[in-house]
Each structure stands twice: as C-alpha cells, then as structure tokens.
Amino acid sequence: MILSKSKSRNIIERALSFSTADEMRINLGGGRSGNTRFALNSITTSGDEDTLSIQVRAYFGKQHATASGTEISDEALKRVVQTAEDAARFVPEDPEYVPELGPQKYLPIKPYFRSTAAASAKQRVNGAQSSLQPALENNLLSAGFFTNRQGFSAVGNSNKLFGYYRATNASFSVTTRTQDGTGSGWGSDSSRNIDQVDYQSASKRALQKAQGSSQSKTLEPGIYPVIMEPQAVADFIRFGSYAMNARSADEGRSFFSKAGGGNKIGEQVAGDNITLRSDPTHPQLLGGPFGGDGLPAKKNTWIKDGVLQQLYYDRYWAKKQGIEPTGYPSNIIIEGEQGTLDDLISNTDRAVLVTRFWYIRFVDPQSLLLTGLTRDGTFWVENGHIQHAIKNFRFNESPMAVLNKVTGMSTPVRIGGSMAPAIRASEFNFASLSDAV
Amino acid sequence: MRGFLDSALNTATSNGASYADIRISRHKNQSIRTRENRVDRISNSESYGFGVRVLVDGTWGFAASHRLTKNNVAKITRRALEIAQANKVAQRLPIELAAVESYEDEWLSPIEKDPFQVPIDEKIDLLLTVNAEALKIDGAKYCSSSMLFMNEEKHFASTEGSYIFQNIHRAWPSFTVTAIDMQRGEFETRSLDVSPMGSGYEYVDQSNLIEQAPVIAAEAVQKLTAKSVEPGPKDLILHPSHLWLTIHESVGHPTELDRALGYEANYAGTSFLTVDKMGKLKFGSDIVNFVADKTIDNGLATCGYDDDGVKTTEWHLVKDGIFIDYQTTRDQVHWDEYRNARKSAGLPEVNHSYGCSYGDSWSSIPFQRMPNIHLEPGKESLTLDDLIADTEDGIYIVGDASYSIDQQRYNFQFSGQSFFEIKKGKIVGMLKDVAYQANTQEFWNSCDAICDERSWELGGSYYDGKGQPGQSNAVSHGCSPARFRKVNVLNTQKQI
Numbered sequence: 001m002i003l004s005k006s007k008s009r010n011i012i013e014r015a016l017s018f019s020t021a022d023e024m025r026i027n028l029g030g031g032r033s034g035n036t037r038f039a040l041n042s043i044t045t046s047g048d049e050d051t052l053s054i055q056v057r058a059y060f061g062k063q064h065a066t067a068s069g070t071e072i073s074d075e076a077l078k079r080v081v082q083t084a085e086d087a088a089r090f091v092p093e094d095p096e097y098v099p100e101l102g103p104q105k106y107l108p109i110k111p112y113f114r115s116t117a118a119a120s121a122k123q124r125v126n127g128a129q130s131s132l133q134p135a136l137e138n139n140l141l142s143a144g145f146f147t148n149r150q151g152f153s154a155v156g157n158s159n160k161l162f163g164y165y166r167a168t169n170a171s172f173s174v175t176t177r178t179q180d181g182t183g184s185g186w187g188s189d190s191s192r193n194i195d196q197v198d199y200q201s202a203s204k205r206a207l208q209k210a211q212g213s214s215q216s217k218t219l220e221p222g223i224y225p226v227i228m229e230p231q232a233v234a235d236f237i238r239f240g241s242y243a244m245n246a247r248s249a250d251e252g253r254s255f256f257s258k259a260g261g262g263n264k265i266g267e268q269v270a271g272d273n274i275t276l277r278s279d280p281t282h283p284q285l286l287g288g289p290f291g292g293d294g295l296p297a298k299k300n301t302w303i304k305d306g307v308l309q310q311l312y313y314d315r316y317w318a319k320k321q322g323i324e325p326t327g328y329p330s331n332i333i334i335e336g337e338q339g340t341l342d343d344l345i346s347n348t349d350r351a352v353l354v355t356r357f358w359y360i361r362f363v364d365p366q367s368l369l370l371t372g373l374t375r376d377g378t379f380w381v382e383n384g385h386i387q388h389a390i391k392n393f394r395f396n397e398s399p400m401a402v403l404n405k406v407t408g409m410s411t412p413v414r415i416g417g418s419m420a421p422a423i424r425a426s427e428f429n430f431a432s433l434s435d436a437v
Numbered sequence: 438m439r440g441f442l443d444s445a446l447n448t449a450t451s452n453g454a455s456y457a458d459i460r461i462s463r464h465k466n467q468s469i470r471t472r473e474n475r476v477d478r479i480s481n482s483e484s485y486g487f488g489v490r491v492l493v494d495g496t497w498g499f500a501a502s503h504r505l506t507k508n509n510v511a512k513i514t515r516r517a518l519e520i521a522q523a524n525k526v527a528q529r530l531p532i533e534l535a536a537v538e539s540y541e542d543e544w545l546s547p548i549e550k551d552p553f554q555v556p557i558d559e560k561i562d563l564l565l566t567v568n569a570e571a572l573k574i575d576g577a578k579y580c581s582s583s584m585l586f587m588n589e590e591k592h593f594a595s596t597e598g599s600y601i602f603q604n605i606h607r608a609w610p611s612f613t614v615t616a617i618d619m620q621r622g623e624f625e626t627r628s629l630d631v632s633p634m635g636s637g638y639e640y641v642d643q644s645n646l647i648e649q650a651p652v653i654a655a656e657a658v659q660k661l662t663a664k665s666v667e668p669g670p671k672d673l674i675l676h677p678s679h680l681w682l683t684i685h686e687s688v689g690h691p692t693e694l695d696r697a698l699g700y701e702a703n704y705a706g707t708s709f710l711t712v713d714k715m716g717k718l719k720f721g722s723d724i725v726n727f728v729a730d731k732t733i734d735n736g737l738a739t740c741g742y743d744d745d746g747v748k749t750t751e752w753h754l755v756k757d758g759i760f761i762d763y764q765t766t767r768d769q770v771h772w773d774e775y776r777n778a779r780k781s782a783g784l785p786e787v788n789h790s791y792g793c794s795y796g797d798s799w800s801s802i803p804f805q806r807m808p809n810i811h812l813e814p815g816k817e818s819l820t821l822d823d824l825i826a827d828t829e830d831g832i833y834i835v836g837d838a839s840y841s842i843d844q845q846r847y848n849f850q851f852s853g854q855s856f857f858e859i860k861k862g863k864i865v866g867m868l869k870d871v872a873y874q875a876n877t878q879e880f881w882n883s884c885d886a887i888c889d890e891r892s893w894e895l896g897g898s899y900y901d902g903k904g905q906p907g908q909s910n911a912v913s914h915g916c917s918p919a920r921f922r923k924v925n926v927l928n929t930q931k932q933i
Contacts, residue, residue, distance in 0.1 A: 095475055
C-alpha cells in the first residue's frame with residue numbers, strides 16, 4: 001500500500017495522539033511489488049504483494065521498547081502503541097539512551113520513477129522473454145527473476161521530526177546453462193528506473209558465458225593473480241564494509257581495532273589507489289534520504305588513497321566520542337580508473353578471471369578472512385586474452401589483503417546498491433577445486 | 438473467517454481457475470536483545486494478511502494483501518488470476534498437482550508455556566543474569582544475549598475441500614561471549630550451543646542458560662591462547678551442535694527436487710544429486726541413513742499440514758548409504774524426470790507429495806522448503822566417550838560457525854565454536870583456527886562411526902534462505918556424534 005505524504009503524516013499524528021509515553025517514534029512503510037520467476041525455459045511462479053507496516057518506539061524516561069503491526073485503524077494503532085508502551089515500562093533504564101531527534105533537513109533525493117511503479121506482469125514476462133527465446137533457439141536452459149517495487153517510508157516523532165519519501169526499484173537477473181550441465185553463465189541489472197534495466201544485455205552476457213564456460217580445464221588450486229568482474233568486486237568488498245563499525249573497532253573486536261586500544265582511523269589500511277565512499281545522491285544509486293531513526297543520509301568517505309578516514313558511528317557512540325554520527329553507509333562506491341573490463345584483460349599477463357562469487361561467509365573476523373566460491377564463468381587469462389574456461393574454485397581470502405594488492409581497475413559500474421569497477425590484484429588464494437557448474 | 442476463505446475460492450473457480458488456495462495468517466515475533474548490563478532492544482512485531490494462489494490452464498498466479506476485507510479478498514484473487522493469464526504466454530511446462538485428501542482439521546504446536554504470555558521482566562532478568570555470570574570469568578569482556586520467539590497462526594483453505602487451522606510456535610535463547618587481548622589486538626568469540634526449537638518457553642527453562650554462561654565464557658577466553666591447528670588430514674568427531682549444519686547444507690539442500698531439476702538455478706543453484714543417481718549413488722557409508730520428516734516433536738519444520746494442504750509424514754532420503762529419494766510438493770510429483778528415474782532404478786512409484794510446501798508469510802508464494810532431516814543414530818552401542826577413546830589422532834568439534842558450500846553442493850567448508858585435540862583416545866587440549874574442507878560424497882563415505890540414540894539431539898536454524906524473492910524457513914536436523922576419517926583440515930589464521 002502506498003500512502004501519500006499527508007496521509008502518512010496523519011496516521012503518524014493519530015498514533016502519537018494515542019501515546020502516554022514521554023517520547024515516541026513512528027516508522028511507517030509499505031508498498032506494492034511484483035515478481036516473475038522462470039526456469040527450464042518456462043515461467044514458474046509469479047506474484048504481487050501489497051504490504052504495510054507500522055513500528056512504534058515508546059520511551060518512558062530512559063526506558064524504551066518497540067512494537068510493530070500491519071494494520072492502521074484507530075483500534076489497531078491504539079493496540080500497537082499500547083504494546084510498545086507496556087513493554088517499555090518493564091525495561092530497565094538504558095544507560096545508552098539518546099533522545100529522539102528533532103526536525104531534520106534531508107538531502108533532496110528522489111529515488112522514485114513512475115515507470116517502475118507502473119510496470120505490469122506482462123512487462124516482466126517481456127523481460128523474461130529476452131532470455132527465454134534465445135535460450136530455446138540455442139538449445140540452452142534459462143532461469144531467472146524479474147521484480148519491480150514501489151514503496152514509501154515515513155518517520156515522525158513526538159519531537160516534531162517528520163520525513164517522507166517514495167522509492168522504486170527494479171531488478172533482473174538470469175542464469176543460462178548448457179543442456180548437459182557443463183556450462184553456466186549469469187547476468188543481471190537493477191535500477192530505481194525500470195527503463196534503465198538493460199535485461200537484453202544481461203541475458204546476452206549470461207548466454208555467452210554459458211557457452212564459453214562449457215569446456216573448462218582444471219587449474220590447480222593456489223595463489224594466482226585475479227581479475228574480478230564488477231559483480232565479484234561488489235560482493236567481496238561488501239563484506240569488508242560490514243566490519244566498519246566504529247564501536248566494534250574501539251572495543252577491540254574488529255579488523256579496524258588497533259593493538260593496545262583505539263581504532264585505525266588515519267592509518268594506511270589499503271593500497272594508495274583505493275578510495276571507498278558513500279553518496280546517497282549518486283545519480284545511478286539514489287539512496288533514501290534518511291535512516292530508520294530519522295537521521296539524514298550523508299556523504300562519507302571511508303577510505304581515501306588507502307588511508308582509513310572514517311568508520312560508521314551511530315548516534316550513541318558518536319555522542320560518547322564527541323563527534324557527529326555518520327549515518328549507516330547508504331551505498332558503497334569504489335573509485336576505479338578509466339577503462340573497461342576488456343582493457344584490463346588486454347593489459348594482463350596472466351590471471352584468473354572471476355564472473356562472480358557465491359556463498360561468501362566470514363571465516364575469521366580478526367583478519368576479515370572470507371571463504372566462498374567462484375560461479376557462472378571462471379576463465380584463465382594469459383597474454384592479454386581469455387584463453388579458456390577453468391573449473392570453479394573455493395577461495396579463502398580477505399578483502400583487506402586484496403585491497404593492498406590492486407594493480408588495475410576499470411571504470412565503476414552500477415551493481416545493485418554499489419558502484420564497483422573490475423579489479424585486478426596480484427594475489428588471490430584459490431584454496432581448492434569445486435566440481436560445481 | 439470461513440467467509441473470507443470461501444470468497445477467494447469461489448472467485449477463483451468462477452473465473453477459470455482449476456485450483457485455488459488461500460492462507461490467512463498472523464505472524465508474531467518477540468525479540469529481546471541485551472548486551473552486558475543493558476537491554477539493547479525489545480521488539481514485538483505482528484504481521485497479518487492473506488495470500489491467494491490460483492492455477493489457470495496450468496499456470497500459477499499469486500497475489501497477497503494486508504487488508505482483509507471481503508471486497509479486497511475478491512480483488513486480490515482477481516489480481517492473482519490476471520497474473521496467471523499474463524504468464525501463460527511463456528508457460529512451457531504446465532503445472533499438474535498430485536492428488537490430496539481433503540481435511541477439516543487443526544494442528545497446534547504441543548507447547549507447555551506460551552512465550553508471549555511470560556512477563557518481559559522475567560526474560561530480561563534471565564538474560565542480564567546470563568551476561569553478568571559470563572562476565573565474571575576473567576578475560577571475558579563482552580556478552581550479548583537474546584531470546585527470539587515466533588508464532589504463526591494460519592488458516593488454509595483450498596478448492597480440494599480442505600479447511601485447516603494451525604498454530605505453530607518456535608523459541609530460541611542464545612548468547613555470545615567475546616574475550617579480548619587488547620595488547621596483542623586479538624579477540625575470540627564463543628556462542629552457546631543451543632539451537633532454536635519448535636517449542637514454547639519451557640525450552641528456555643530447560644536450556645540452563647545461567648549454568649552455561651561461565652562455561653561458554655571460559656572457553657572464549659581459552660581460545661585466545663589455544664594452539665593454532667596443524668593443517669592436514671585429520672579424523673573428525675563432530676558433535677550434534679555442529680553436525681546439524683553440515684547435514685543441512687550437504688544433505689538437505691541437494692535432495693530438494695526443484696534444485697535437482699533446475700528450478701532454483703538462478704539463485705541457490707542446482708544439485709549434484711541429479712535424478713539419474715536415485716537408487717544408485719553411494720552417498721555415504723553403509724551406516725549412513727537420512728530420514729526426512731515434518732512430524733518429530735519440537736522440530737522447527739514440524740507441522741500438521743504443509744501449505745499445499747498435504748498431511749505431513751516421514752520418509753528416507755538415504756538408506757544404508759544409498760541415495761533413494763527427494764523432498765517434494767504437489768506440483769513436483771508429476772515431473773517425468775523424477776518418475777522415470779524412479780522407475781529405471783527399480784524404486785517404488787510415488788504418486789503423492791511428501792508435504793514440503795511452505796511460504797514464510799501470507800505475502801509469500803509457497804514452494805518446496807526443507808523438512809527436518811535427520812541422521813539416524815548408530816545401531817551399535819556407542820557413546821561419545823567411547824568414540825573419543827577409539828580415536829588415535831583427531832579433532833572433536835563442538836558448535837556451528839562459518840559455513841559455505843557450492844551451488845551444486847559438492848565442495849563445502851565449515852568451522853566451529855570449539856575445537857579439541859584428540860591424541861591416543863584422549864582430549865589433550867584446545868585448538869583454534871580450524872576449518873575443514875571436503876567433498877559431500879567423500880565426506881559421508883568417510884563416516885565410520887555414529888553414536889547410538891542416547892546422544893541423539895536436534896539442532897537447527899530459524900533462517901534457511903531460498904527462492905526469489907528470498908524466503909526464510911525454520912528447520913531442524915537431528916543426529917548423534919559421528920566420526921569422519923581423514924578430512925582435510927585447514928589453518929585459517931591470516932596475517933595482513
């Protein structure tokens with residue numbers, strides 16, 4: 001369910017009017033989304049969801065608790081307010097209590113596109129056909145997913161804070177496989193604006209990778225130079241960004257903790273060609289203007305020229321340290337260099353080329369060691385050309401180790417909520433072979 | 438309620454649907470999280486709505502809404518019909534449904550104490566006491582603890598004539614202790630080995646959280662100075678608190694029939710257990726037997742009926758080491774590949790669903806989800822102590838931690854919470870930096886001993902992900918401690 005700004009304000013004010021608490025925050029959100037799945041060259045399931053949620057956070061002094069529901073009648077609003085208040089009365093005082101925010105100024109971001117909101121099941125089927133028809137013509141198997149969503153988010157509190165925005169998103173992904181199961185390729189694209197979702201190119205990439213990966217050779221596991229395509233980079237580096245919490249670092253339980261106490265802000269943590277930042281106004285990403293607590297989304301530079309500039313500070317930890325909160329990273333932008341993936345390949349003597357990774361998990365938070373596997377097209381590059389497909393690998397590697405060994409990058413492209421380049425690094429630990437295709 | 442249910446079914450059938458079902462459900466969650474001496478967050482959430490699924494000319498359509506009114510039920514049903522119509526153009530594999538009996542029934546989780554009725558201050562007191570007891574251990578610096586309770590109240594009706602009500606409860610108390618050596622800049626964590634369970638608050642009472650707090654905290658501290666493992670092939674003894682996850686990833690997912698045939702290729706992947714291997718593949722050693730079930734007491738996936746309205750049951754996936762069957766739903770049983778493979782392997786014909794359909798919310802499309810899957814206990818008398826005494830050079834692993842497996846379920850890597858070195862039949866000390874890597878089939882064929890039913894336990898997860906859009910399924914896995922010969926052990930320490 002999409003509620004307008006005025007209707008949202010009205011519901012929030014009604015909920016607040018039922019409050020007996022000292023402070024209260026209301027988060028209201030909802031939307032309508034449609035999705036279409038396909039596999040084995042046929043549509044499988046397809047759905048449409050109409051949702052709404054209201055969350056109430058009640059405070060009595062420094063005691064607080066939260067309750068949420070999906071109904072907005074007066075009776076339902078009274079019930080959810082009372083549930084939050086009843087719980088809050090039993091909670092001990094929170095020594096980390098921070099008062100609710102007052103009115104805020106938000107960046108003028110509009111992550112909403114009418115075209116996405118209006119997209120129909122028929123339109124999604126047309127997108128699916130961009131892969132289904134060529135798969136049938138080439139005796140391949142196609143499986144994929146196309147979804148579009150429109151939603152809204154509103155926040156208001158008893159300190160006169162109010163924020164509202166609408167957002168849309170559309171996402172297409174496809175896996176194409178050979179009939180004998182020896183080749184697999186993948187492609188995807190997503191955008192706030194469905195008209196910019198290039199499903200034709202994604203389908204073409206998946207088909208070409210499936211055909212190109214079917215005659216794979218075995219390369220023994222070991223440490224090799226690597227070229228990670230943008231999707232692989234986005235998925236791998238994302239795990240590094242999860243560790244950028246200032247409090248964990250200050251408490252001594254993070255890669256970003258300093259031996260003897262404190263954190264590594266100001267220290268060189270990556271190669272001097274590495275810059276990581278967040279920008280909710282980036283035209284290709286367009287984040288939400290505020291977070292759940294109503295704090296404005298901000299532009300932040302996390303790593304500049306390899307030096308750690310900033311960690312993520314929530315309102316409590318920032319207050320304790322006497323600094324401004326950063327807001328949670330609205331997206332991750334990895335600055336790249338000029339050039340394409342093909343340029344990078346043509347300037348490479350030898351490397352493993354990775355289309356994407358799968359099942360990445362932390363192994364050791366101390367070193368940010370991750371494990372995972374390559375998937376949907378892994379190739380051997382030599383003398384500036386892709387020579388042949390190779391079998392998939394399991395890796396055990398740390399993004400922070402790799403960011404110290406980057407020898408080349410392409411221009412960043414949009415990958416979900418990130419801007420990521422293809423990256424070439426001098427060493428990457430491929431630990432064992434996988435028979436999976 | 439019956440009026441809403443019938444409205445959807447009547448609207449569907451009078452507009453061309455050959456089958457329809459509706460689920461009206463209320464999902465309640467309570468989450469209490471604390472750290473050290475403070476309550477981090479208390480949250481009570483509730484979600485209420487309905488989802489209608491229709492089959493038109495062999496094509497599925499689904500629509501859902503949070504607004505339960507008679508008019509809206511009819512409107513949303515028509516929306517589901519429109520979606521099915523729109524998709525017909527690209528439908529090349531028409532859906533058929535296996536026969537099912539009709540039921541008018543209700544099923545309730547057999548809980549003793551409703552978690553939502555237990556006062557919040559009692560829960561907070563328990564968690565803060567756990568934290569305090571853990572932090573009394575010298576070197577234990579932080580402790581986070583939590584309780585998560587789930588409740589699904591679900592009305593189901595289908596055009597097969599079924600009207601089913603189910604009330605399902607799940608509970609999960611947990612805590613994690615962090616020990617820190619600030620001068621060396623090193624830290625270790627240790628989480629409690631208590632899995633979520635299909636139980637009420639009595640499970641919290643039985644979990645002995647306060648007694649376990651100092652034990653777990655002491656192990657976190659001990660890990661800081663434990664010996665770093667020497668990599669290489671080792672005999673592993675895996676405790677149920679660890680082995681459940683290896684079963685889940687290497688047995689549970691590859692035996693999903695939709696994965697095996699390619700329906701999940703774009704996300705979770707396919708399966709090395711292709712249908713031609715049914716009845717033939719030596720999945721594990723002769724002592725390895727896996728049973729799938731949705732009926733065991735306290736199982737997270739346990740219920741009376743699945744979301745196709747099929748009465749739940751149990752069946753073998755692996756018998757005497759041979760892979761013999763899959764997990765199925767009503768719309769999978771007719772698949773030729775499955776039926777023909779069973780026939781050619783000389784396996785009995787299966788004309789009914791095993792009841793594995795589940796949608797994690799009223800707004801989610803039901804599809805094939807994992808039932809509880811168990812490793813049957815060893816038939817010979819064998820305790821954990823016997824097994825350790827019988828092991829010359831090995832590692833005993835307790836608790837689950839890092840886990841990863843490829844998209845066809847061949848190659849996996851697991852770590853754990855605590856690792857104990859075994860030399861000449863005795864535990865001689867603690868190890869750290871341990872992970873093991875193996876191939877599924879080689880691993881289960883290296884299983885040479887399984888303890889008997891006396892040490893059989895359920896483990897499990899609230900959050901098994903599958904599908905697009907992603908859905909979460911709660912599932913349990915039971916097993917006794919078991920031994921695996923010469924598994925490749927890695928040292929995961931890395932200097933940057």
